[in-house]
Amino acid sequence: MDHSFEQSDALIRSGARRLTGDQRRLFQAEVATVLCGGCPRQAERRFGGGRETVEKGLQEQRHGIRCLENFAARGRRRSEEKDPQLAAAIRAIVEPHTDADPELKSSRRYSNLSAAEVLEALIVKGYPKEGLPSERTLRDILKRMNYRLKRIQKGKPLKKTEETDAIFANVEQVREQARKEPETLEISMDAKAKVALGDYVRGGKNPDRRRG
Template sequence: MPNLLSDIQEIVDSQSQTDPTFRTNRLYTRLSAAEVRRQLMAQKAYTDDELPCAATINTKLNVMGYRLRAVQKSRPQKKIADTDAIFAKLEQIRQEVRTDKSLLRFSMDAKATVLIGNYSRGGQSRIQVHAADHDFKPDEKVTPYCIFLPDHNQAYLYFTSSRVTSDFIADCLLDCWQQIRPDFPEVQTLLLLQDNGPENHSRRTQFMHRMVQVADQCQLTIQLSYYPPYHSKYNPVERFWGILEKHWNGALLDSISTTLNFARTVTWKQQHPIVKLVHTIYHKGVRLTAKTMAFLDQRFDRLPGLEKYFVLIRPQPQTLSG
C-alpha cells in the first residue's frame, strides 16, 4: 500500500486545525483513528482486510504530527447549527480543486499585531538574547497578513503599520494575483477561504464592493468561502502562522526590517514566502449606502441555506470601446 500515508493525510487534513497557542507545530484533528480507517475504506476503496488496525493507524497519525484534541471541560464548546454543512461544502470545494485547473484556492487571514522593540515572544534562542523586563509602549507596530496557496505551498506575506481593512485585503489580493497570474493561465475562479472577520465578512459593504471590483478588473469569478464561527483554526493559513511563530519567537523583533527579514527566512515545505511591506494608509469605517449596496447585491449568488458563508461573484464582461 504505497499510497496509504498520503491517503491518510488527505483525509485528515480537511479536518485538522493548528495548535491555537502556536507553541508547537502539531495539527489537532477531529477524527479518531477508527474513523480515519472507515474513511479510507469509504473514500479510497481499501478493504477491511488490507488495512492495519486502528491502533496502528493511530500510531501513524501521531508520527505524522496529528493529535486528537481533548475536549476541555472548563471551556464551553461553541458550535452553530450550520457547522457540519459548512465543513461539508468546504470539503466539496477542496475535492473540486484537485481535479479542476480552472480553480485556485487562497487561504487568507491576518495574524496578531507584532510589537516592534526588545520584547520577549516566549521562544528560545541558541544565542543569548536580552529582552526588556516589561512590555513598554512599542516603538512601532506591524500586522502581518497572509495569502496562502495550500495546494501549491506558496505564501505571500503583507505587513502593514496601518489597519487591516477591507481595502487593504482587496489590495493585497490584487497584488498577489498580479504576481502569480502568469503561473496559472487556466485559472478562472479564485476560491477565498477566510474567517468571518469584521472587515471581510460577506455583509461588509466595502469588502463586497471591492470583491466585485477584483472580479471585474481581473475577469475572474470570486468564490467567497467562510469557516464557521470558532473554527477559523481549520483554515490552512493557520498552519503557516504556526510555523512563522516558531521561527521568530526566539528573536527580538526590534525593527520593521528585522521583522521582515525573519519572515523572509521562514520555510514552508522547502519554500520561502514572498514578503512585502505595504506603505498605504488605510482608514476604517468606509461603507456603502443602503441604496448602493442593494444595487450591488444583485451581483451576488449566495448559497441557499448558507448565504453568509458561500458567495459567488461573477465578473461583468469587459466591452471594447470605440
C-alpha cells in the first residue's frame, strides 16, 4: 500500500513539473486541497514545489484570479543595468576610438580598443578593480552596447611581386651602362602622375591668355 502511495506521489510530482505558470499553481492547489487538507506546508513536504507557490495557487483558486508573472525581473541583472554610470563611463572611453559600419547596413560600431584596454581605462578613471566585471564579461557588455572589438586596419601593404627584384636589377644595369656613355643623358622621371604644363594645359587653351 505504501508503495502505491509512493508511485502516486511521484506521478503527481511529475505532472506538476510538466506544467508552467498559473497552470502548475492551480494543479498544485487542487492536489493540496484534496490530499493535504489545503495546507501548503504539508503539500511542500509531500510533493515539493515550494509552499509559497502552493499558497499563491490556493489564493488564485479561491478568488478566481490569475497572478501575472514578471519574467523580465527574474535572474541576475546585467552590470550595465545595475550601474548606469558604469555604462556611461564605458561609452565615454570607447566612443572616441570607434568607426561606423563600413557597409552602413547597421548601427554597429567598430572599436580598436580591446576589453583589457577598456578595463585599464576604467581603473584609471577611479573604478576599483575588484568592483569591475571580468575581461570576458566586459567583452559581452560591449557587444550588448553595440560595439564590436576589431583592430582597424587603415590599409593593407602591397605585396611584393615575383618580378620586382628582376625589374630593379634591370634598371640598375641600364643606368650603369648609361653612366659609361658620355653622349647619354640620364633623366629621372616620376611616372606615377602626369601634370600638363605650359601649352599642354587644357589642350593649349588658356582663358587668361589673350591675343595681342
